[in-house]
Amino acid sequence: MQSKGFETTFSPRFSETDGMGHIGNTVFPVWFEAARDPIFEIFNPSLKLKEWNLILAGFNVSFDAPTYYGKPVTIITTVSRIGGSSFDVHQRCIQEGVQTATCTTTMVYFDYKTAKSLSISDEIKHRIMARCFVERTN
16 A cells, blocks of 8 residues: 655755754755645646745745765655645654654645635645545644
8 A cells, every 4th residue: 555645855965064063954944845745736737936836835844863964865845734724844854764853834825916814625635635645643
């Protein structure tokens, strides 16, 4: 059985290493954002900025273990909550089988012309449910 969610693999760069020899804490939000591209495509298949329809309402990153240079990391991206106009993206950073960081991001489906949130359509909800919805138990 194939698991739900999207996997994105990064090779940590030397420049992302901090003075303690770990990947710096400010790197993770950048990795997590890049790994959200498949979610962005569900809402905006062309990824054209003139048609952009999502805003970031907030995010929380937690660090579980050090992440190191020279070893690939995989970000596993799922959606853990779908509301009327917002949803939560849950992401896990894994290196050599160890979860090193997690992130929960709240995104809002948004119309920039009217500066108002939009209702997430049943079609989009169905695509999320089919491809990447995993309800969190904690």
